Amino acid sequence: xxxxxxxxxxxxxxxxxxxxxxxxxxxxxYHLTEGLVARGHEVTLFAxxxxxxxxxxxxxxxxxxxxxxxVHSPEIMTMLMLQQVYGRMLKEFDIVHSHLExxxxxxxxxxxxxxxxxxxxxxxxxxxxxxxxxxxxLAFVSISDAQRRPIPxxxxxxxxxxxxxxxxxxxxxxxxxxxxxxxxxxxEKRADQAIMMARACGIPLKIAAKIDPAxxxxxxxxxxxxxxxxxxxxxxxxxxxxxxxxxxxxxxLLNTIDWPEPFGLVMIEALGSGTPVIxxxxxxxxxxxxxCETGFLCESRMDFINAIRNIGRISRRxxxxxxxxxxxxxxxxxxxxxxxYDLLRQRFFENKINEAERIxxxxxxxxxxxxxxxxx
Amino acid sequence: xxxxxxxxxxxxxxxxxxxxxxxxxxxxxYHLTEGLVARGHEVTLFAxxxxxxxxxxxxxxxxxxxxxxxVHSPEIMTMLMLQQVYGRMLKEFDIVHSHLExxxxxxxxxxxxxxxxxxxxxxxxxxxxxxxxxxxxLAFVSISDAQRRPIPxxxxxxxxxxxxxxxxxxxxxxxxxxxxxxxxxxxEKRADQAIMMARACGIPLKIAAKIDPAxxxxxxxxxxxxxxxxxxxxxxxxxxxxxxxxxxxxxxLLNTIDWPEPFGLVMIEALGSGTPVIxxxxxxxxxxxxxCETGFLCESRMDFINAIRNIGRISRRxxxxxxxxxxxxxxxxxxxxxxxYDLLRQRFFENKINEAERIxxxxxxxxxxxxxxxxx
Numbered sequence: 001x002x003x004x005x006x007x008x009x010x011x012x013x014x015x016x017x018x019x020x021x022x023x024x025x026x027x028x029x030y031h032l033t034e035g036l037v038a039r040g041h042e043v044t045l046f047a048x049x050x051x052x053x054x055x056x057x058x059x060x061x062x063x064x065x066x067x068x069x070x071v072h073s074p075e076i077m078t079m080l081m082l083q084q085v086y087g088r089m090l091k092e093f094d095i096v097h098s099h100l101e102x103x104x105x106x107x108x109x110x111x112x113x114x115x116x117x118x119x120x121x122x123x124x125x126x127x128x129x130x131x132x133x134x135x136x137x138l139a140f141v142s143i144s145d146a147q148r149r150p151i152p153x154x155x156x157x158x159x160x161x162x163x164x165x166x167x168x169x170x171x172x173x174x175x176x177x178x179x180x181x182x183x184x185x186x187x188e189k190r191a192d193q194a195i196m197m198a199r200a201c202g203i204p205l206k207i208a209a210k211i212d213p214a215x216x217x218x219x220x221x222x223x224x225x226x227x228x229x230x231x232x233x234x235x236x237x238x239x240x241x242x243x244x245x246x247x248x249x250x251x252x253l254l255n256t257i258d259w260p261e262p263f264g265l266v267m268i269e270a271l272g273s274g275t276p277v278i279x280x281x282x283x284x285x286x287x288x289x290x291x292c293e294t295g296f297l298c299e300s301r302m303d304f305i306n307a308i309r310n311i312g313r314i315s316r317r318x319x320x321x322x323x324x325x326x327x328x329x330x331x332x333x334x335x336x337x338x339x340x341y342d343l344l345r346q347r348f349f350e351n352k353i354n355e356a357e358r359i360x361x362x363x364x365x366x367x368x369x370x371x372x373x374x375x376x
Numbered sequence: 377x378x379x380x381x382x383x384x385x386x387x388x389x390x391x392x393x394x395x396x397x398x399x400x401x402x403x404x405x406y407h408l409t410e411g412l413v414a415r416g417h418e419v420t421l422f423a424x425x426x427x428x429x430x431x432x433x434x435x436x437x438x439x440x441x442x443x444x445x446x447v448h449s450p451e452i453m454t455m456l457m458l459q460q461v462y463g464r465m466l467k468e469f470d471i472v473h474s475h476l477e478x479x480x481x482x483x484x485x486x487x488x489x490x491x492x493x494x495x496x497x498x499x500x501x502x503x504x505x506x507x508x509x510x511x512x513x514l515a516f517v518s519i520s521d522a523q524r525r526p527i528p529x530x531x532x533x534x535x536x537x538x539x540x541x542x543x544x545x546x547x548x549x550x551x552x553x554x555x556x557x558x559x560x561x562x563x564e565k566r567a568d569q570a571i572m573m574a575r576a577c578g579i580p581l582k583i584a585a586k587i588d589p590a591x592x593x594x595x596x597x598x599x600x601x602x603x604x605x606x607x608x609x610x611x612x613x614x615x616x617x618x619x620x621x622x623x624x625x626x627x628x629l630l631n632t633i634d635w636p637e638p639f640g641l642v643m644i645e646a647l648g649s650g651t652p653v654i655x656x657x658x659x660x661x662x663x664x665x666x667x668c669e670t671g672f673l674c675e676s677r678m679d680f681i682n683a684i685r686n687i688g689r690i691s692r693r694x695x696x697x698x699x700x701x702x703x704x705x706x707x708x709x710x711x712x713x714x715x716x717y718d719l720l721r722q723r724f725f726e727n728k729i730n731e732a733e734r735i736x737x738x739x740x741x742x743x744x745x746x747x748x749x750x751x752x
Binding site for chain 1: 449451452453456457458459463478479481482485486503504506507510
């Protein structure tokens with residue numbers, strides 16, 4: 001039997017855990033933390049003070065930085081948090097799991113407690129790859145195989161797909177006749193293509209999407225002129241309840257997104273509702289959607305049009321089953337749990353092997369590592 | 377005789393060294409680096425690729441971030457630079473001197489090569505003080521005694537005033553009859569008070585100041601209405617040549633600034649030209665200006681008015697002499713050089729004392745510290 005682990009989860013401080021509205025990373029951290037607590041682990045969540053959790057919460061800021069009053073700088077608050085984790089508190093943990101990426105690297109590199117990094121973003125920037133390569137020995141988790149393709153040569157400990165609780169979505173086998181576009185109006189989401197496709201096929205399209213201030217100009221110039229059409233129903237930005245309702249009643253999610261998204265959370269939300277996904281073959285899409293089984297992977301305009309026409313061939317029950325099998329929170333939590341045990345076993349055997357030749361760091365070194373004031 | 381040192385200077389990447397226009401930190405780093413090279417040291421300057429230096433330049437970005445094309449994130453570029461310094465290249469240095477502050481702390485804390493930190497900003501934020509205290513054992517240099525007052529309880533290695541080359545300013549004992557306000561139009565600079573004082577005393581005031589986009593609204597509402605007066609001459613934003621001309625011909629610098637500025641570079645630029653400084657008694661002012669000798673320290677409106685009336689009592693020659701004695705680049709460079717030697721001597725004796733009990737880090741530890749790819 002595996003022992004109960006003492007786990008530190010480090011979340012970004014920008015949004016609370018779970019986020020009030022958007023914020024995929026913080027929502028995943030929420031479900032992961034809840035799941036680990038439910039399995040009996042002793043979890044400490046480092047996150048903003050307005051976070052909700054059944055774990056022990058350690059909060060370097062009272063409110064999520066995006067919403068709260070001005071702090072000196074997000075980077076400084078993040079560094080204070082990392083010092084707490086890797087300084088005085090480190091002896092309280094068997095494993096650290098960071099969702100922050102690069103700011104944590106220098107701390108993790110000198111820590112005796114292993115750190116797991118979940119990479120939440122794109123990895124195709126040359127600058128970012130340089131920094132990843134110089135910390136390549138750390139343990140990285142990708143959220144899709146596609147995500148790691150630009151940089152295969154670092155220590156990937158595995159791919160673990162995001163998962164959400166099955167109870168968050170209602171299975172529905174008798175949808176309405178509309179298709180759904182869900183997300184944001186930004187150029188790479190290609191809402192314009194979803195609209196053109198709906199008009200070409202003569203199908204109703206509901207659009208639930210927010211407009212970020214940065215995308216306002218794009219929206220006015222490129223999207224708003226397309227909305228005034230009897231088939232197109234723009235319902236604005238929606239809350240969780242409304243989203244759940246729109247998802248389960250949609251004939252399909254029309255996901256015209258055109259960028260290598262590391263993991264498309266909206267796709268698993270659709271599948272969880274029994275709603276198939278029509279998506280461009282890019283990024284994580286081929287890993288989330290099985291072509292002709294839980295939706296369609298499209299490349300050309302004709303592919304999209306054929307997919308819309310053939311959507312009745314997809315079993316909605318199968319979509320929900322695949323969600324339960326591959327994208328539930330418990331499947332995600334179980335994968336991380338196994339990974340933690342693997343890393344600890346690995347570290348244990350490395351230590352055994354190195355024991356004879358290995359010299360433990362002096363207490364002076366340890367105190368310097370952590371910043372002297374952090375150690376008594 | 378002291379040995380030649382191998383010194384790493386780490387500059388911010390936001391501006392080039394020296395900056396094209398504004399940027400006090402980068403200008404100070406420039407003169408310090410040039411001075412150390414002139415004294416025969418082997419200096420490596422880590423800075424943006426468009427920097428100018430006689431030292432060896434190592435540049436993680438080709439252009440200053442504020443001007444150049446978009447990089448992944450300034451923090452990532454900064455971390456790459458820090459890895460270069462503290463990773464593979466560390467053995468090339470006897471001492472590291474960082475002008476970056478907190479991003480460098482975790483690297484410096486585990487480095488065997490001592491790091492000197494020059495603190496360039498205000499230190500009165502509680503968050504920032506927390507992080508400083510947890511790295512309090514590092515070696516900090518304040519740029520005025522006033523700057524360190526909010527946090528006296530960290531390892532201050534000394535106060536070293538900024539210095540500029542005497543040749544950058546022309547001494548002039550026969551000025552025109554105008555007073556000068558030089559800087560930016562931001563609320564804490566109180567250009568409005570300088571204008572009111574000039575009008576109250578009936579003296580001509582030249583204003584050379586830039587308007588940052590952030591201050592545009594303040595300028596239009598609070599300053600522009602005051603400019604339309606026969607005594608007030610707003611000359612716009614000026615280049616170095618124009619500034620030098622305005623400084624040497626001014627009867628005095630009217631520095632109505634109202635915030636605890638850690639070091640007022642504009643004051644030493646005035647003194648270098650033989651121009652006395654009338655300044656509010658706050659921040660570094662009492663350390664830079666000797667009351668009734670190189671200018672006047674003022675608290676009330678009456679103090680300012682009396683200072684303007686009595687400006688003829690100040691010897692311009694004495695102002696220049698005090699600049700030469702205390703605020704030349706060579707005095708700054710000499711102080712840093714002594715500090716470097718002090719730290720190395722101190723580290724040497726610490727090592728001697730600890731030698732018996734001290735266990736050197738294993739090569740495995742060293743390679744983990746630096747990021748394994750950085751070490752062969």
